[in-house]
Amino acid sequence: MKPVWLKIIPEEPLVLGSVRPDAQFLTTRAYIPGRLLRGAWAEWLKTQGEEDEGILAQVKKLRIWNFYPAVDDGQLLYTLPLPLTAMTCKHESGFQTAFLSKNKGHGVVDTLLPQLAYHLLREAGAQMTAPFALTCAQCDGRMEPAEGFYGVYEAHGRVGYDQFRPRYHAQTKVALSRFRRASQFQMLYTVNALSPMAPAVFDKNGHKKVMFLGRVYGDGEVLQELKRALNHVAIGALHTRGYGRVHVEETAPPHWPSLKERVETFNCILTDLWQDLKRLAANPDELPEKPDGLYFSVDLLSPGVFVNHGLPELVPELRINGRVLRPIWWATRPDMASGWSTAWGLPKPTNLAARMGSVYVYRWKGSLDDLLPTLQALEAEGLGLRRDEGFGEVLVCHPFHQEVEER
Ligand SMILES: [Zn+2]
Numbered sequence: 001m002k003p004v005w006l007k008i009i010p011e012e013p014l015v016l017g018s019v020r021p022d023a024q025f026l027t028t029r030a031y032i033p034g035r036l037l038r039g040a041w042a043e044w045l046k047t048q049g050e051e052d053e054g055i056l057a058q059v060k061k062l063r064i065w066n067f068y069p070a071v072d073d074g075q076l077l078y079t080l081p082l083p084l085t086a087m088t089c090k091h092e093s094g095f096q097t098a099f100l101s102k103n104k105g106h107g108v109v110d111t112l113l114p115q116l117a118y119h120l121l122r123e124a125g126a127q128m129t130a131p132f133a134l135t136c137a138q139c140d141g142r143m144e145p146a147e148g149f150y151g152v153y154e155a156h157g158r159v160g161y162d163q164f165r166p167r168y169h170a171q172t173k174v175a176l177s178r179f180r181r182a183s184q185f186q187m188l189y190t191v192n193a194l195s196p197m198a199p200a201v202f203d204k205n206g207h208k209k210v211m212f213l214g215r216v217y218g219d220g221e222v223l224q225e226l227k228r229a230l231n232h233v234a235i236g237a238l239h240t241r242g243y244g245r246v247h248v249e250e251t252a253p254p255h256w257p258s259l260k261e262r263v264e265t266f267n268c269i270l271t272d273l274w275q276d277l278k279r280l281a282a283n284p285d286e287l288p289e290k291p292d293g294l295y296f297s298v299d300l301l302s303p304g305v306f307v308n309h310g311l312p313e314l315v316p317e318l319r320i321n322g323r324v325l326r327p328i329w330w331a332t333r334p335d336m337a338s339g340w341s342t343a344w345g346l347p348k349p350t351n352l353a354a355r356m357g358s359v360y361v362y363r364w365k366g367s368l369d370d371l372l373p374t375l376q377a378l379e380a381e382g383l384g385l386r387r388d389e390g391f392g393e394v395l396v397c398h399p400f401h402q403e404v405e406e407r
Contacts, residue, residue, distance in 0.1 A: 001380045003215035004223055007251040008032065008067055008230070010210060013169060013193035014244055015237040028194045028236075030149065030166045031081070032067035032212050033302065034390030036235050037226070040244075044229035061222045063380065065393045066302045067214030069164050069194075070151035073201040077152040078253040079164070079213050083299050083398050084331045084357040085112040088146040089136035096138075097160040097407050099153065100204050106138040107406025108146045108161070112297065112331070112359055113266070114404060117273035119329055120291045126281040137406050147357075150400075153201055154255075161407050166210075167195035173241075193243055213253065217380045259375055262397035263296050263368060269402060270295055294364040296375065298327075298383065299398035303335045303353035305385040312352040316383055318362060320374045325362045332358035337391050353391065359398070 016029045038059050045055045070079035086108055094105025111134060118132045134143050149164040171191050200206035216223060227248050234244030271290045278284050306316040314332045318325040337353035364371050375396045384392035
């Protein structure tokens with residue numbers, strides 16, 4: 001099952017938050033959760049005279065994943081949230097491959113594969129002579145997690161990375177009828193909206209339009225309906241008041257690495273690192289040439305809601321060809337999964353969730369060909385609960401894990 005990639009260009013500021021009915025602040029995320037698009041689509045169907053039952057049946061025909069921001073400038077290859085294992089220099093944070101000198105830092109590096117190689121060597125009996133430590137390659141300073149969204153751009157024959165820098169504007173408004181419920185009439189509240197413009201990637205004084213890139217799976221004809229709806233109805237909160245109008249088109253990110261390529265490269269780099277680090281062990285001659293088994297990461301592109309025997313948990317199991325796989329290494333942090341159904345005006349239950357950017361590594365004792373169909377389905381269908389709201393979106397072997405040297 002292949003995804004269709006859509007590009008969403010906002011024409012007005014967006015309020016992409018989840019809102020509680022008693023809140024006096026409306027804030028926004030910097031990305032578009034798939035559930036907001038589904039909600040907007042449902043609202044559109046309602047204005048077309050559809051009954052609730054028909055709407056539910058219709059919106060279930062597509063899996064709408066989340067949409068990540070980038071500046072629409074030059075040749076954008078793709079945009080993704082950084083994994084929790086991405087680190088940058090604490091003194092001069094940011095990509096060293098950014099196109100403008102004002103955006104350059106000492107670089108961003110991914111620590112998953114070095115940490116995994118170290119972990120697996122110890123598991124194989126290596127007596128490591130030094131603990132795993134990481135400092136900035138340029139200034140030897142401390143590193144801190146690099147967060148947010150990054151875009152991969154190509155210009156003049158080179159590929160550069162740039163962090164997305166959202167712009168917000170705040171406005172204080174008088175509540176007339178918030179979300180069509182006239183509670184707290186004339187109460188003052190503050191709106192923090194995501195601007196449809198952001199600083200340019202290639203021009204140091206310019207501003208360019210923001211765009212969002214994401215994947216949708218399902219029937220092609222139904223997809224056309226979704227596009228039609230989103231080109232007519234605004235998304236997010238406050239959409240009758242000058243917020244949330246967007247334009248949607250189909251796109252195809254150039255040079256998007258296939259799943260198979262990503263898994264193969266992941267294992268190649270892991271083997272290289274294993275051989276490098278092995279030399280640092282006190283007993284290199286007792287250690288095998290390469291790690292045992294095939295490894296892959298499952299990266300959360302949105303918060304994930306996981307339950308095991310009725311209890312919430314942050315570390316998901318996979319079921320592959322009748323086998324249960326537990327991750328052998330992970331990096332995760334807790335988050336809350338809340339939500340608001342704009343279509344039906346009802347708050348959704350709140351669950352414990354694993355944060356966007358969480359990384360889980362699994363070991364497979366078998367061939368890649370046996371594994372690929374399951375991994376393909378995982379990228380299409382997601383992992384865990386509340387996937388129809390956009391929770392549990394995953395990517396297998398996030399391409400940023402290949403960046404084991406500062407980018
Ligand atoms: Zn540094």
